[in-house]
Amino acid sequence: MPDPTAPTPEKSSHTPENGNVNWRDFSLLSPSGHARLWITAIVGLTVDLWSKHWAFNELQGNKVIVSNLLQFRCSLNPGALFGFGHGMASVFIAASVLALLFVLYLFTYTPRERWSMHIGLGMILAGALGNLYDRAFVEADAVWGPSTMGWRSWFGDEVYLTGKLVREDQQRWYFADWPDGTGRERPVQKHRKRYLKPSPVVRDFIKIDTAWLPRGYQLWKWIFNAADALLVTGVALLLVNFWRDRKHQRAARTDAASEGQEAAP
Numbered sequence: 001m002p003d004p005t006a007p008t009p010e011k012s013s014h015t016p017e018n019g020n021v022n023w024r025d026f027s028l029l030s031p032s033g034h035a036r037l038w039i040t041a042i043v044g045l046t047v048d049l050w051s052k053h054w055a056f057n058e059l060q061g062n063k064v065i066v067s068n069l070l071q072f073r074c075s076l077n078p079g080a081l082f083g084f085g086h087g088m089a090s091v092f093i094a095a096s097v098l099a100l101l102f103v104l105y106l107f108t109y110t111p112r113e114r115w116s117m118h119i120g121l122g123m124i125l126a127g128a129l130g131n132l133y134d135r136a137f138v139e140a141d142a143v144w145g146p147s148t149m150g151w152r153s154w155f156g157d158e159v160y161l162t163g164k165l166v167r168e169d170q171q172r173w174y175f176a177d178w179p180d181g182t183g184r185e186r187p188v189q190k191h192r193k194r195y196l197k198p199s200p201v202v203r204d205f206i207k208i209d210t211a212w213l214p215r216g217y218q219l220w221k222w223i224f225n226a227a228d229a230l231l232v233t234g235v236a237l238l239l240v241n242f243w244r245d246r247k248h249q250r251a252a253r254t255d256a257a258s259e260g261q262e263a264a265p
Contacts, residue, residue, distance in 0.1 A: 016158040027232060030112035037107055040122025041129070048130035048226040055205035068212040075223040076140050076178060076201040079158040096132040096263040100125065120237030123230040130227030140178045142199035143188050159199050162189050204228075225264075
């Protein structure tokens, strides 16, 4: 007969028999775990903010990095993912703060030896902080007006154009490149339903170019930044870890079931 005092497969190896958490087994009290988390977060955040500053202050026009694959192209995003959510910066800031708290919660209960989780969480922390900084402290001149999409009007007006307002006349506003107003001017027709109001923006500049595909098909048409890349990579690392944990739990349940069948009379 199986030993009735043996722990069940579902019970964590880091949880004692009395059900109390042994904090020494988790990352909260692990100096090496904290080092991996915070060094990754600080380096990632530094790279993100520096690269944004460089792109919008030094980059002149588009810069091809790898022909037909990667280029730098400055773009201001007044929304969030895929440009959605114009004028909802306060909502995204609150969501970012909650996400940061959740990252710290996950880190607290991560096994202290799980270095890939520490690095992944550090990447997510850096990416969230990088875009949070932009939404909280970076603004550009913008033309606002009613949305041309019916469902979009539920969330208020949207941004038609962002940049640096350099001049205006009775018929048009004239925008140039943000933040210094250089580059080609872009006119925007004035309209009674359109108005000027600064908009929080996220600075993007990395463009994946796949125009070499049939009919110029773009695998990823959106422009992003280092923070977005850190977020995606960090989430991928977490998913790999969760998948491995799930696989090990299934294997443990299978082994326990096999042992039970062998011990049965």
